[in-house]
Amino acid sequence: MPDAILDDISHRRFNPLRGSWVLVSPHRTKRPWQGQQEGASENVLPAYDSSCYLCPGNKRAAGDCNPKYDSTFVFVNDYSAVKEQQVDYESTPQSDSLESRLLRAEGTKGKCYVITFSPEHNLTLADMPAPTILPVIETWTKIYTSHLDPLSPLVKASKPTPNPSSAPNGNIIDQPTEQFRYMQIFENKGTAMGCSNPHPHGQIWTTTSLPEEPGIELQHLARYRHEHSGAHMLEDYAKLESEKGERTVFENSSFWAGCPWWGTWPFEIMVVSKSHKRALVDLDQKEREHLAEVISEITRRYDNLFETSFPYSMGIHQAPLSGTDEEIECSHFHIHFYPPLLRSATVRKFLVGYEMMAEPQRDITPEQAAKRLRDCGGELYRKRLN
Amino acid sequence: MPDAILDDISHRRFNPLRGSWVLVSPHRTKRPWQGQQEGASENVLPAYDSSCYLCPGNKRAAGDCNPKYDSTFVFVNDYSAVKEQQVDYESTPQSDSLESRLLRAEGTKGKCYVITFSPEHNLTLADMPAPTILPVIETWTKIYTSHLDPLSPLVKASKPTPNPSSAPNGNIIDQPTEQFRYMQIFENKGTAMGCSNPHPHGQIWTTTSLPEEPGIELQHLARYRHEHSGAHMLEDYAKLESEKGERTVFENSSFWAGCPWWGTWPFEIMVVSKSHKRALVDLDQKEREHLAEVISEITRRYDNLFETSFPYSMGIHQAPLSGTDEEIECSHFHIHFYPPLLRSATVRKFLVGYEMMAEPQRDITPEQAAKRLRDCGGELYRKRLN
Ligand SMILES: O=P(O)(O)O[C@H]1O[C@H](CO)[C@@H](O)[C@H](O)[C@H]1O
Ligand SMILES: O=P(O)(O)O[C@H]1O[C@H](CO)[C@@H](O)[C@H](O)[C@H]1O
Numbered sequence: 001m002p003d004a005i006l007d008d009i010s011h012r013r014f015n016p017l018r019g020s021w022v023l024v025s026p027h028r029t030k031r032p033w034q035g036q037q038e039g040a041s042e043n044v045l046p047a048y049d050s051s052c053y054l055c056p057g058n059k060r061a062a063g064d065c066n067p068k069y070d071s072t073f074v075f076v077n078d079y080s081a082v083k084e085q086q087v088d089y090e091s092t093p094q095s096d097s098l099e100s101r102l103l104r105a106e107g108t109k110g111k112c113y114v115i116t117f118s119p120e121h122n123l124t125l126a127d128m129p130a131p132t133i134l135p136v137i138e139t140w141t142k143i144y145t146s147h148l149d150p151l152s153p154l155v156k157a158s159k160p161t162p163n164p165s166s167a168p169n170g171n172i173i174d175q176p177t178e179q180f181r182y183m184q185i186f187e188n189k190g191t192a193m194g195c196s197n198p199h200p201h202g203q204i205w206t207t208t209s210l211p212e213e214p215g216i217e218l219q220h221l222a223r224y225r226h227e228h229s230g231a232h233m234l235e236d237y238a239k240l241e242s243e244k245g246e247r248t249v250f251e252n253s254s255f256w257a258g259c260p261w262w263g264t265w266p267f268e269i270m271v272v273s274k275s276h277k278r279a280l281v282d283l284d285q286k287e288r289e290h291l292a293e294v295i296s297e298i299t300r301r302y303d304n305l306f307e308t309s310f311p312y313s314m315g316i317h318q319a320p321l322s323g324t325d326e327e328i329e330c331s332h333f334h335i336h337f338y339p340p341l342l343r344s345a346t347v348r349k350f351l352v353g354y355e356m357m358a359e360p361q362r363d364i365t366p367e368q369a370a371k372r373l374r375d376c377g378g379e380l381y382r383k384r385l386n
Numbered sequence: 387m388p389d390a391i392l393d394d395i396s397h398r399r400f401n402p403l404r405g406s407w408v409l410v411s412p413h414r415t416k417r418p419w420q421g422q423q424e425g426a427s428e429n430v431l432p433a434y435d436s437s438c439y440l441c442p443g444n445k446r447a448a449g450d451c452n453p454k455y456d457s458t459f460v461f462v463n464d465y466s467a468v469k470e471q472q473v474d475y476e477s478t479p480q481s482d483s484l485e486s487r488l489l490r491a492e493g494t495k496g497k498c499y500v501i502t503f504s505p506e507h508n509l510t511l512a513d514m515p516a517p518t519i520l521p522v523i524e525t526w527t528k529i530y531t532s533h534l535d536p537l538s539p540l541v542k543a544s545k546p547t548p549n550p551s552s553a554p555n556g557n558i559i560d561q562p563t564e565q566f567r568y569m570q571i572f573e574n575k576g577t578a579m580g581c582s583n584p585h586p587h588g589q590i591w592t593t594t595s596l597p598e599e600p601g602i603e604l605q606h607l608a609r610y611r612h613e614h615s616g617a618h619m620l621e622d623y624a625k626l627e628s629e630k631g632e633r634t635v636f637e638n639s640s641f642w643a644g645c646p647w648w649g650t651w652p653f654e655i656m657v658v659s660k661s662h663k664r665a666l667v668d669l670d671q672k673e674r675e676h677l678a679e680v681i682s683e684i685t686r687r688y689d690n691l692f693e694t695s696f697p698y699s700m701g702i703h704q705a706p707l708s709g710t711d712e713e714i715e716c717s718h719f720h721i722h723f724y725p726p727l728l729r730s731a732t733v734r735k736f737l738v739g740y741e742m743m744a745e746p747q748r749d750i751t752p753e754q755a756a757k758r759l760r761d762c763g764g765e766l767y768r769k770r771l772n
Pocket of ligand 1 (some may be wrong): 035350351352353361574579
C-alpha cells in the first residue's frame, strides 16, 4: 500500500509519462453536490435504426451507402477535422519580427476514419463478449499497418495477418497519398463525452504532424530509457503495479489494467502491455485475444459500477507511423480510458476552473477507485434487449 | 490579416506561452450536431434566496453565518481541496527503486477561499456596471497582497491601498500560518462549467506548491526574456495584437483583450496588461478601473453573443507569492477566459477524444471569433429582473 497517510492529506502525484503533476484531495468527496446532473442512460435503442448513418445498409451524410457489414466497418469521416487534399502551407518567418516569434502556424494534412464496432445499433463494447471485440482490434491493426511508413522497422516485425474468418468486410481504407506521422485511434462514448451517435463506433485521425500528447509521452519514454540503461518505463511500471496489486483492476499474462498512480479522472484506467510492444503490429493472435479480454473486462466493470452505460473517452498510444528508429523503439503500446463520472450515474467530475488554470485535481484516490472497479466484475448488470 | 489561406485549411498554431500546439479545422463547423445540448439559461432567480449559502445573512454548511455584506465577501471554503493544517509529507525515495522512480508523491498544504462578487443572488459580472466590479478587483488585490512573501520585491511595489469607500467589509482573510507559493484566483460560471451555485462568486486556491499551468508559463516567459534581451513576451504580444486588430475584442490604454492566436476554446479570450505588470499589486487605481471596464465589456459581449448567460472558467495568472526574483520579474499579469459554447446557447464544444489523447482542436478561427465578439458590444441583451 502507499503510505496510509495519503488517504487523508492533500498531496500531489507525479506522472512520469507526461512529466506533470496532479493534485489529490481525498477528503473532498464529502462536499454535497448541487450542480449539473447528467441524464442516466437507459438502453431503449433498437438493434437497427433506419435514421442512423452508421447502421448497415443506411445512407450517410455525403450520400454514400453503408454495406450490409456483419462485424466492423470503416469509412472516411464525412466531416473530417483534417484533410488529405489541401495546399501546402508553411508560414514564412520574416527574420525575427514579432509576428514570426508570436504568430506561428503550419499546415497539417491528414485523414479521419470512422470505425463501427458492430452492426448492431444498441450494443456497446460492454455488451460484446471478448471474441466479438477481436475483429475491432484486428481492424485497428489493419488500418495502422496499411498506413505505416514502408521504411519503418515495424513493417518487418508485423505479425501474421488477423484470422481471416473474423476479418472485416467492406472496409474503405484507401492507400494514403501522403506519408502520415501519427495515427490516433480513439472512442468517445456517451453524450457526456460529446458523442453524437450511440451506434458503437470509434474514430481514427491520422496526421502529417506528431500531436502534442503522444509527442510529450515519447520524450519522457525516451529519457527514461536513456537514464535507465535501456529499460522501458511502462514495462517497469506494469511489473511494479502487477506486484503491488492495489491499483490493479484486471490483468492477464499480456496486459496490466488499472488506475494509474497519477490518474486525473476519478475512475481513469490505463492498459499497459506487460512486455515491450511498440504498436498494434507487435501483438500476436494470443495477445490480441488478451487485449479483447481486457477491453471487455474494463467496459463491463465501468457499466456495473454505477449501473449505467458509463461514458468515457479512450485512446491508444503507440509508435508513430513514421519517425526515427529511436522514437519507434522507445514507444510502448498502451490505452487510456478517461471517464468523467465521479459519484453516480448522474454526478460527474468537472475539470474546470482550478484544473484548467492551475493543475488537474482529483477527489478519490486511484487506490480507492481501483478497489471499487475490482469488486464489480462478473456479469453485466443489465440484460441485452434484443 | 493572417494569410487568408488559414481560413480554409487545417493547420496548427503554436502557443508560445505554453510551448504547445493547437489544431485548427476552420471548415469543420459545417457538420450537423446531434449530440448533447446544454440547457439555455433563463434568469428567473430572486435577488435574495434564503436557501443560498452565499447570500448575506444566511448560514453556511459549517454553520457560520454570512455578514450582511454590501459589496464583496470572502470566507474560507467549507470544502477546501487543500488544507492549511495537515502533517508534513515527503515520500522517501529508496535509492533508485522502481517505486521511487514511478510512484512519486509530495504533500501540499494550502487554503481555499470563496469570494462573492455582489450581495445580489441574481447578478453576474455581465450585469454589473464597471464601477461595481472594481471592489472585486480590490478584494482580489487585498487577498493577494496579504499572502505575499514579506521578502518579495512585490511588497515594496505595492500601490496605495484601494479606495476605502469601495473597500469590502466583513471579509475573513486570516494571516496564513505558512508561506504559500502560488495563489490561483478563478471563477467557474454556469452549470456547464461545474458551478453549483448561481450566486455570483469566484474562488481562490493558494498552495505551497507551484501548480502546473503557471509553472509552464513561467518557464516560457523566462526563456523569451532571456532570448530576446529582456523583452517581455506578453508586452510584445499585446503591442502586436493591438496594432493588427483582427483578434481584438476590446482594449483601453491599460489592457488588450482578444481571442489569442493560439486559443483552444471557440470564444477563448485573453486579457493582457499592455505594459509590464507582474501582479495585481502593480496596478494603480486607474489601471484597476480599466481592468473593471475590460471585464465588464467581455462578460457582456459573451452574454450578447448567443443571448444567454454565457458559461466560462476564468482565471488570473500573475507572479508567484514567493519565488526567485527572476520568476517574479518575468511574470506578466493576464487573465484567461475559457468558455465552452460553440454554436448557440445549447451547443458546446467538447474537448474529448482526440483533444484528450492527442491535441486540442478548434473549429472556428480566433479571427472569426473575435469579429463576432467585437460586433456584439453595446447594451446587455436582457433587462435586469429586480
Ligand atoms: O468548488 P466547486 O465550485 O464546488 O467545484 C467546481 O470547481 C472546482 C475547482 O475548479 C472543481 O475542482 C470541481 O470539479 C468543480 O465542480
Ligand atoms: O467527431 P464527433 O464525434 O462528431 O465529435 C466529437 O469528437 C471529436 C474528436 O474527439 C471532438 O473534436 C468533438 O468536439 C466531439 O464532439
